[in-house]
Amino acid sequence: MKFIHYLEKISGVSVYGLSSLLIFGSFFLVMLIWAIRADKGMMEELRQLPLDKIKGAGKVPVILLVLVLMSSGAYAAGPPEPSSIDNPFVIVSIIIIIILALAIGLLANVLLGAAQIPSEKPPASASPSEDQKTYAGGLSVTASPRSPWSKSYLFLTATAINGVSDTAFYFISGVILLEVIILLVLLYNVRLVLSIHKKAKAVVAGEAAAASGKPRISWWDRFNKLKPIEEEVNLDLGHDYDGIRELDNRLPPWWLYGFYCSILFACVYLWRYHVSHTAPLSGEEYTISVQKAEIAKAEYLKKAASTVDETTVKQLTGTDELAAGQKIFETTCFACHGKAGEGGVGPNLTDEYWLHGGSIQDVFKTIKYGWPDKGMKSWKDDFSPSQIAQLASYVRSLQGTHPANAKAPQGTVYK
């Protein structure tokens, strides 16, 4: 938790946005892989699923599911706060909710159809009860490990989105989450049912059918151009090094083309940086970033109240402002000037002697630009002008406090 807290403080990086994108991204990637893996055979089976059988035993679950869909749909259509309807987040969420709901409906249909199969055709496998057990077990197993994941998801988006009230936000996220969980459970069960079905079919069909058909090539094998392990014999090169043999497999195409791509990248990269000069070298990159920052700063300062500098600075007297100055002093300046300004490495700040003038303007200037030759660094990149004004005011408020261990006076009297 503490780590997350750290990250939260960092401006400029919307970690939450990124994380939720990552989680969603990986979720859809898994879906995609699953879809790709669903090869022809499976599609065929899906097509042959007796969907018309739903009317029979599956009525109750269907009604239940429809209820869930309806309810979520209804909630989505009417979020508690009407004012947030035009909020882009709400609109996007509603669209997501509807799409997910549609997906759930579709999958539920498939599952209900598929669920008919084992009961229709009692599997010839020796232990049907065991299959059923795993099936039931699968249901409970899938539900539980998802929950920590969902929690983190909720947490991650929570603070990232503004403009929606807490209740509405949690509600919407809750609905999406529920839908995602349902979807995952459904997906898992579709797979399970299909595998049970396939097993049963394979046993019925027997080995003869398996031998006559072409060996099944999975997407993974196709992707890597892997030859079936049974054909390894034809690839053996006849090498034998202390019993180690070598095969003559082809290079995985993605690897080879990836290699070509990286070479192409190298050529384009060098061309852009060193021939056509369409990409900035490090020094140029620096100039650009500083210019950008200057523009952004100017924009900001235009909007913000006019800032103080050494000509306009006034002694501040408000307790809050002096306290802010004191805080900076006690975390930064004390190292050289002492906790009470009594001096140490640096001069005493409580007496009326000053090396570089004791007016508020002088002190401001000293802090802002420093006196590098004498060991006082410039603090203008560390503290904002208003902070320096607070600090200078605090320093001047130390006049005449006579702390213990005060360093001997340096410089001239300033009155």
Place this chain on the structure above:
Amino acid sequence: MTDSRLRDAFYSTTINQFPIHPTNKTEHMQIEKFYYDNKTVKWFGYAVMFWGIVGMLAGLWAAIAMYYPAMNLGIPATTFGRMRPVHTNAVIFAFVGNGIFMGVYYSLQRLCKARMFSDVLSKIHFWGWQLIIVAGAITLWAGKTSGKEYAELEWPLDIAIAAIWIVFGINLFGTIIKRRESHIYVAIWFYIATWVTVAMLHIVNSIELPVSMWKSYPVYAGVQDALVQWWYGHNAVAFFLTTPYLGLMYYFLPKAADRPIYSYRLSIIHFWALIFIYIWAGPHHLLYTALPDWAQSLGVVFSVMLIAPSWGGMLNGLFTLRGAWDKVKEEPVLKFLVVAITCYGMATLEGPLLSLKSVNTISHFTDWTIAHVHIGALGWNGFLTFGVLYWLVPRMWNTSLYSKKLAGTHFWIGTIGIVLYAIPLYWAGFTQSMMWKSFTEEGQLKFQFLETVTHIIPMYVTRSIGGALYLTGAVLMVYNLFKTIRKGSFVANEAAEAAPIPAKIATHGRTYWHRWIERRPMQMLVFSLIAVAIGGMIELIPTFLVKSNIPTITSVKPYTPLELHGRDIYIREGCYLCHSQMVRPFRDEVARYGEYSKAGEFVYDHPFQWGSKRTGPDLAREGGKYPDSWHYNHMMDPSSMSPGSIMPSYGWLFDNELDTGRTEAMIRAMRKLGVPYPDGYAMEQANKDLAVQEKSIRASLQGDKIHTGSNKEIVALIAYLQRLGKDIKSAPKEQTVMKDADGSKVMGN
């Protein structure tokens, strides 16, 4: 079940169809009997275990020092700056080094069907290497260091390393030449490339001028030294931690899994591509530094092109396991190998990504790099070594492993250790970098440097827990292997037989063009050398010869004798391991430290001290930032000046006398290296100048009520720190500003 049946069927067919069985192949020839030397392998194995534990302990020590600076016990030797090189040298050259030799001495004999070339050389190699390690550890603890990362050992040890490396080479090639196997296997290609490249890297990077018995200055300075150093440093990873271990993988993985190598042609392509491309990628350690842009760009593009060749090794490893994944579940050896190969794949993908400038902007100088390195070190090198040990020991002692379960426990503890080590450091690196780069809307830096350090301390704690777990796993392994050894009986000379290479080698089926070179180890050596020399030469030579690569700055002057002493102390204490001296051209760094670093600033820096990690702030512009007394107090007790600092105190610098007797030799050496001190300056004037400067610093300290004895080391160190970055402040603008950049307006005040 059907799988294994199929496999059995397959094996019977191969044996019937192909004459690859040894008895078939050698039917008509005179069979020779000989013995494999297991004794050297055994000794290297013991050394691996011993140095592994020592090196990891040193690492754990250094990791704890990161959040508990008092861990140094107030002793120079145990301070982070000396402990860290001890750790890196111990795990790289002692643990992995002995691991290489153990694996090579075992596999080479069997792949060549010959005993090692010379038992005497084997013995010299073993004991020589161990002596170097012991001497290395002692000298590093004593602060004798050349100040170049991963090449810290001083010149006498550099020579010893070269000598032992040559002994290893003679033994290696001697064995290959007297082999009874017509062709050399891919593992041996990797051994050959390793040998020749490490020799080249070590010699070129270690060219240094001795000042005294345990002190030398590299002949290269500044940018050139940086380029040579990282050309070496990067390729030490490539050719000491990667290629020899790929060779080991190519032997031990197929042996342990009992599967054929997936693709011979992939071996060929990835081997040559890997060694050719790897050597170019060194400059990616110097992105955004004062290194010329063209060299940086070469580093980037060759790193990206390196992904595929590296992954070729991973794929050939993982695909070799096709049909053996059921064994992986049960066999600890295979488990270790699989995680090792996977970590190799991860690290070699991450490396090129870190070489992209946009990612490097975030990752460099942070703990991200440390996490990345340890995925490779703990995962790839560590786990592969463990796997090989678990495989070798039962075989050489002719018994079975004492406890498979304990090995399984080791596997899990180690894996959790890696995860707990790496993830917090990734987090820490990213967090710190983002904090460094944060500005307020008013354009001020949002965080003081110290804040960014104290923020990530919890991650440092977690990291050390991960490291401790990993070490615990290694201890379990040592116990397990010790028990195994106790119950077995050692086979010192393992009987084997094979026929000599026939005059004419019969070929059957189609043969690859590459088979030609596989029968010619010497040509292999030469071609490998050519492949690895090209990249290095193209990058190094122009940087040395073309003047425009390092524009001079007239105001940059040689260090004064006192500063030079201070610099030697800075190097001795390993300050460069936590403090960089390289302001990169980023808005936040210029705001935090000052004008970004230029190549011309470093022309007298033998060696360069740019550093690779910013545990503490950059020091390139430290001179004049704080008064002398600040540095005095800070070195005495860092937290007095920077509350919450994790820097240890350097109390001994306040007692140690400065050795002014060395001044003459130091100045002479620098003069020989081309630093323009006046004629005869070394003789007397140098120490006179030193005394004057020393007195003035003491006077300035006195002004702040600090009284210090004369000629103390601390004064020299303060002198050096106060010099850093001073020269460029008085430089004419046109010499420090890039021709086409008008950023100077923003920088000046």
